[in-house]
Amino acid sequence: xxxxxxxxxxxxxxxxxxxxxxxxxxxxxxxxxxxxxxxxxxxxxxxxxxxxxxxxxxxxxxxxxxxxxxxxxxxxxxxxxxxxxxxxxxxxxxxxxxxxxxxxxxxxxxxxxxxxxxxxxxxxxxxxxxxxxxxxxxxxxxxxxxxxxxxxxxxxxxxxxxxxxxxxxxxxxxxxxxxxxxxxxxxxxxxxxxxxxxxxxxxxxxxxxxxxxxxxxxxxxxxxxxxxxxxxxxxxxxxxxxxxxxxxxxxxxxxxxxxxxxxxxxxxxxxxxxxxxxxxxxxxxxxxxxxxxxxxxxxxxxxxxxxxxxxxxxxxxxxxxxxxxxxxxxxxxxxxxxxxxxxxxxxxxxxxxxxxxxxxxxxxxxxxxxxxxxxxxxxxxxxxxxxxxxxxxxxxxxxxxxxxxxxxxxxxxxxxxxxxxxxxxxxxxxxxxxxxxxxxxxxxxxxxxxxxxxxxxxxxxxxxxxxxxxxxxxxxxxxxxxxxxxxxxxxxxxxxxxxxxxxxxxxxxxxxxxxxxxxxxxxxxxxxxxxxxxxxxxxxxxxxxxxxxxxxxxxxxxxxxxxxxxxxxxxxxxxxxxxxxxxxxxxxxxxxxxxxxxxxxxxxxxxxxxxxxxxxxxxxxxxxxxxxxxxxxxxxxxxxxxxxxxxxxxxxxxxxxxxxxxxxxxxxxxxxxxxxxxxxxxxxxxxxxxxxxxxxxxxxxxxxxxxxxxxxxxxxxxxxxxxxxxxxxxxxxxxxxxxxxxxxxxxxxxxxxxx
Numbered sequence: 036x037x038x039x040x041x042x043x044x045x046x047x048x049x050x051x052x053x054x055x056x057x058x059x060x061x062x063x064x065x066x067x068x069x070x071x072x073x074x075x076x077x078x079x080x081x082x083x084x085x086x087x088x089x090x091x092x093x094x095x096x097x098x099x100x101x102x103x104x105x106x107x108x109x110x111x112x113x114x115x116x117x118x119x120x121x122x123x124x125x126x127x128x129x130x131x132x133x134x135x136x137x138x139x140x141x142x143x144x145x146x147x148x149x150x151x152x153x154x155x156x157x158x159x160x161x162x163x164x165x166x167x168x169x170x171x172x173x174x175x176x177x178x179x180x181x182x183x184x185x186x187x188x189x190x191x192x193x194x195x196x197x198x199x200x201x202x203x204x205x206x207x208x209x210x211x212x213x214x215x216x217x218x219x220x221x222x223x224x225x226x227x228x229x230x231x232x233x234x235x236x237x238x239x240x241x242x243x244x245x246x247x248x249x250x251x252x253x254x255x256x257x258x259x260x261x262x263x264x265x266x267x268x269x270x271x272x273x274x275x276x277x278x279x280x281x282x283x284x285x286x287x288x289x290x291x292x293x294x295x296x297x298x299x300x301x302x303x304x305x306x307x308x309x310x311x312x313x314x315x316x317x318x319x320x321x322x323x324x325x326x327x328x329x330x331x332x333x334x335x336x337x338x339x340x341x342x343x344x345x346x347x348x349x350x351x352x353x354x355x356x357x358x359x360x361x362x363x364x365x366x367x368x369x370x371x372x373x374x375x376x377x378x379x380x381x382x383x384x385x386x387x388x389x390x391x392x393x394x395x396x397x398x399x400x401x402x403x404x405x406x407x408x409x410x411x412x413x414x415x416x417x418x419x420x421x422x423x424x425x426x427x428x429x430x431x432x433x434x435x436x437x438x439x440x441x442x443x444x445x446x447x448x449x450x451x452x453x454x455x456x457x458x459x460x461x462x463x464x465x466x467x468x469x470x471x472x473x474x475x476x477x478x479x480x481x482x483x484x485x486x487x488x489x490x491x492x493x494x495x496x497x498x499x500x501x502x503x504x505x506x507x508x509x510x511x512x513x514x515x516x517x518x519x520x521x522x523x524x525x526x527x528x529x530x531x532x533x534x535x536x537x538x539x540x541x542x543x544x545x546x547x548x549x550x551x552x553x554x555x556x557x558x559x560x561x562x563x564x565x566x567x568x569x570x571x572x573x574x575x576x577x578x579x580x581x582x583x584x585x586x587x588x589x590x591x592x593x594x595x596x597x598x599x600x601x602x603x604x605x606x607x608x609x610x611x612x613x614x615x616x617x618x619x620x621x622x623x624x625x626x627x628x629x630x631x632x633x634x635x636x637x638x639x640x641x642x643x644x645x646x647x648x649x650x651x652x653x654x655x656x657x658x659x660x661x662x663x664x665x666x667x668x669x670x671x672x673x674x675x676x677x678x679x680x681x682x683x684x685x686x687x688x689x690x691x692x693x694x695x696x697x698x699x700x701x702x703x704x705x706x707x708x709x710x711x712x713x714x715x716x717x718x719x720x721x722x723x724x725x726x727x728x729x730x731x732x733x734x735x736x737x738x739x740x741x742x743x744x745x746x747x748x749x750x751x752x753x754x755x756x757x758x759x760x761x762x763x764x765x766x767x768x769x770x771x772x773x774x775x776x777x778x779x780x781x782x783x784x785x786x787x788x789x790x
Contacts (some may be wrong), residue, residue: 043629043763046751047107049114049121051743055098055708086273086605090658095666097134099744100708101693102126102700104334116747123740129696129705133688135659143602145649149284150276150598153591154640156285160586163289164218201482217519219278224294255603256318258630262598264604267311268325271295272597275590288587296582298333305573306339308332312313316459324593325462327578333459334575341571344563432561433503442504442511452503454496455562458569486549493550495565497557509554510539592640596633599646603629606653613660617690618653624648632780660689667707713739746772761786 102123113120165676177265215380262268278287278596302309309332316333317326396558433450440449472488475481500512514521514537523537543550585593603626610618632638663685664670669678680697687694696705720737750768771778 043143043752043754045109047112048105048111048749048751049107049112050101050103050105050747051121051123051126052745052747052751053100053102053123053712053740054744055100055572055711055715056096057718086276086601086658087145088605088609088663089142090655091140092136093135093660093662094136094139094655094659096136097630098708098711099132099134100712101130101132103128103130106266107785117608124700124709129699130693130710131688131696131704132274132693133659133663135655139655139658141651141654141658143654144603144647146276146280147598147602147650148648149280149592151595151644153279153285153288154588154595156586156588156591158285160289161291163286163587164293182345205425218290219294223278223282224291227547255626256600259596259600259603259624260320260322260633261600262321262325263313264600266311266313266325268322268328268594271592271595272313273601274448275594275699276598285587288590292585292587292590296579299582300579303331303335303338303579306335306342308335308339314458317461319462319465322596323462324590330459331575331578333569334571334578337569337571338575347504354543422499426557428502428505430505431502432563437515440514442507444506444508447504447506447656449507449515450503451515453562454499455565455568456491457492458574459627461576490549490553491568494553494557495562498560498565499562501557501559502561509551510537511552512554513539513543595643596629599629599633599643599650602650604658606650609657611652613657613664615656615660615686615689618656618660621649621653621656625653626784656689660685663688665706666711680704681707709739712741716741744774748772756785758785758786762788 102121104121104126105128253528256263262272267563275288278291279285299309300312301307309328311547312325312329314332314336315329317329319326321329432453434453435451436448437451441447442449472485475485496516497512500515501507510521520540520543521537522540523535525533526536528534542548555739603622606618606622610622623648629643629651632642634645664682667681667685669681669685680703684694684696696702696708699705700709716737716739719741748770750770752766753763754766755763756766764786766784767782769780769782
């Protein structure tokens with residue numbers, strides 16, 4: 036017959052996979068947080084102000100090493116269960132992939148998740164903590180304290196104020212409360228409640244909080260509508276998050292919030308500023324809770340300034356009385372040229388027994404300051420700007436001259452008056468005010484009423500200006516208050532000289548103009564004697580009531596922007612150490628997503644939960660990076676010139692499903708992988724040998740690698756089919772051998788030109 040056609044050579048590719056599961060020589064470096072240490076230091080603990088970070092378990096569970104021999108010839112390789120010519124160290128190609136642990140326990144993620152769960156709670160603080168005999172006894176104590184104010188007593192009136200009596204009753208409530216009834220112990224409360232401290236409570240020499248933050252942090256809290264990272268609100272959020280996770284959940288949060296509200300009331304009643312809040316009006320770029328606390332601080336500052344002014348005035352009156360007594364003893368009558376001197380007038384005003392300036396704080400002084408003397412009352416009644424020898428009021432409440440400007444009707448300098456500060460507003464108050472003004476409608480009457488409601492500050496400034504500049508006109512006021520509405524132009528007078536003359540703008544001359552009406556009704560009253568634009572007592576009580584009625588869920592919603600802010604800052608800090616591009620982009624995306632949601636008045640909490648999921652994913656990636664860097668020794672001095680190559684290798688493992696090992700088993704990464712397998716094999720065989728042969732102590736052979744977890748064999752050749760004269764086409768046979776099963780797949784081609 037016909038001679039047999041020799042078979043073409045078969046190309047064989049073999050790939051063995053080895054699995055490393057035990058990291059005996061590389062224990063996971065992340066330690067669980069030491070909560071006792073967190074609460075044992077000053078101002079909230081040693082690490083207070085920092086959220087925990089990292090995985091409590093190794094986020095890398097397995098390392099899969101694939102050793103490949105891409106070109107082998109048939110018949111020269113022996114591989115079976117007893118013997119194999121294929122040494123992994125001699126394989127020309129290595130590739131590695133890592134298996135990530137399923138849902139590793141991440142500290143930051145757990146804290147965020149548990150904190151977010153509080154948003155769904157519906158119970159109030161009273162319902163969570165419960166009402167018992169202690170609370171009923173406390174009610175009786177407070178009622179008894181209030182009743183004491185109406186009973187006759189020899190105790191000085193200032194010591195019988197509502198603040199002192201109610202605070203004494205509250206102290207008795209705390210004293211009778213049993214320790215086992217409180218979710219938080221006194222030690223924990225004293226550690227985490229930032230505003231506590233005997234030193235702060237017994238001094239008025241408190242330095243106001245100054246906001247010093249980097250531009251990056253400023254932009255972040257502005258984007259998220261949270262609070263500055265060194266503010267009280269931000270630290271309170273971290274406290275609540277820590278207490279919720281470790282000290283009893285929602286009951287501990289309710290207890291902490293209750294104590295915090297009590298502390299805020301204590302500081303208001305005793306004129307102690309709240310630390311950790313920027314001075315000035317509420318910052319509308321921050322969360323509403325931070326604005327409320329800033330409003331409370333504004334009230335305390337105004338109250339302290341008013342009290343200091345009263346004490347100064349009282350001290351001046353005491354000195355006047357002393358001088359009057361000295362003159363009376365020396366025979367001085369206190370009159371000059373037949374007129375009653377101010378000293379004698381002051382002596383005629385006696386303070387009623389048992390009545391001090393402090394006792395006026397809850398009554399008349401809530402609305403205006405009392406007149407200082409009889410002469411001032413007389414002068415206040417005089418009309419300003421009168422001519423024909425009429426008496427002109429004495430200037431009062433001057434701050435400093437306004438440059439070189441003089442009054443239009445005289446050559447007296449124009450003085451800038453001491454004015455009242457505008458009433459600070461939080462965003463909810465602004466919204467309420469806008470709703471009220473909108474309800475007035477668009478009618479002429481509604482517009483007029485709206486303008487009058489908005490001109491309270493203008494009227495106050497006009498009265499202050501009249502007091503500081505007797506004989507002034509509306510034109511003088513406009514020159515200071517709104518220079519653009521006073522138009523000056525050069526004109527030629529009767530003598531032919533060029534002079535500068537001014538007049539009110541066109542809008543100021545419109546009939547019924549609010550400025551003209553306000554000027555006509557404005558009295559000559561300095562700011563210190565005007566009705567206050569901002570009633571600090573009323574606003575402070577509003578804030579304290581608002582804080583008291585907040586449920587733990589409401590508190591959590593208020594503080595959620597601060598917690599997300601803290602989490603993003605923490606991840607940015609950790610990412611700066613690891614320098615992972617994908618993580619940096621993920622943080623930017625999470626920040627942008629959170630910013631859009633939190634700027635909305637009613638954020639979608641389901642979508643906010645997605646933001647938390649994004650942050651957890653970022654934390655997991657950073658933890659995996661640290662795990663791989665620890666295993667490959669990145670950062671150690673002995674790596675030398677190979678450090679950059681190893682860093683690129685680890686970064687690739689995080690980004691790609693499978694990474695080639697440069698230099699295979701002889702490269703820097705391959706050498707480390709080899710050592711990992713050798714160490715794991717030695718530990719495994721040592722334990723196994725000692726368990727089965729405890730009497731044998733001599734060494735035995737330990738292979739560097741375990742048996743392959745899988746074998747992949749690929750046979751490739753080109754054969755003419757179906758006839759010998761057909762075109763040679765590629766043929767392929769693939770086989771996977773596992774420990775428990777195998778798979779066989781073939782791909783065969785035929786020449787169909789003539790068949």
